[in-house]
Amino acid sequence: MSIVEDFLTAEEEAEIVQAIHSAEQNTSGEIRVHIENHTDLKPLERAQEVFHQLKMDETALRNGVLFYVGVSDHTFAIIGDKGINDVVESDFWDCTKDIVIENFKKKQFKKGLIEGILRAGEKLKHNFPFQNDDSNELSNEISKG
Numbered sequence: 001m002s003i004v005e006d007f008l009t010a011e012e013e014a015e016i017v018q019a020i021h022s023a024e025q026n027t028s029g030e031i032r033v034h035i036e037n038h039t040d041l042k043p044l045e046r047a048q049e050v051f052h053q054l055k056m057d058e059t060a061l062r063n064g065v066l067f068y069v070g071v072s073d074h075t076f077a078i079i080g081d082k083g084i085n086d087v088v089e090s091d092f093w094d095c096t097k098d099i100v101i102e103n104f105k106k107k108q109f110k111k112g113l114i115e116g117i118l119r120a121g122e123k124l125k126h127n128f129p130f131q132n133d134d135s136n137e138l139s140n141e142i143s144k145g
Helices: 003-007 010-024 043-053 092-105 109-127
Strands: 030-036 064-070 075-080
Touching: 003 030, 010 030, 010 109, 030 043, 030 109, 043 064, 043 075, 064 109, 075 092, 075 109, 092 109
Parallel strands: 030 064
Antiparallel strands: 064 075
16 A cells, blocks of 8 residues: 555545535535645645646636645645635635644644635635536546655
């Protein structure tokens, strides 16, 4: 088993995917989680690269949010696309990141990700409420690198 596979159990991954589904129920926003072992890039740079690879910058309203985890690097980043960045408070992502990292420090990885996802979902719901013609533009599955 790899470090990435050991990071979360299958049950924990399922709960995170369910949290993404719940967070996206009332919004046109899209949330993804990407977990990988290591990168030579700074976490934010790598998160931006993954954001593009996952085509998260191609959503209609530019309201995708990526939670990036570098397992062996002990790194974490959250990035949002232009649409959501234009409307959230300047400290929103830092405050969300702090919630996730506080849980990570206690080895509560699933709890940290779920709390962050649901917080982002609330903000997306407020700024990008669900419309009848909305479709799930991106997979809710956790991607791995």
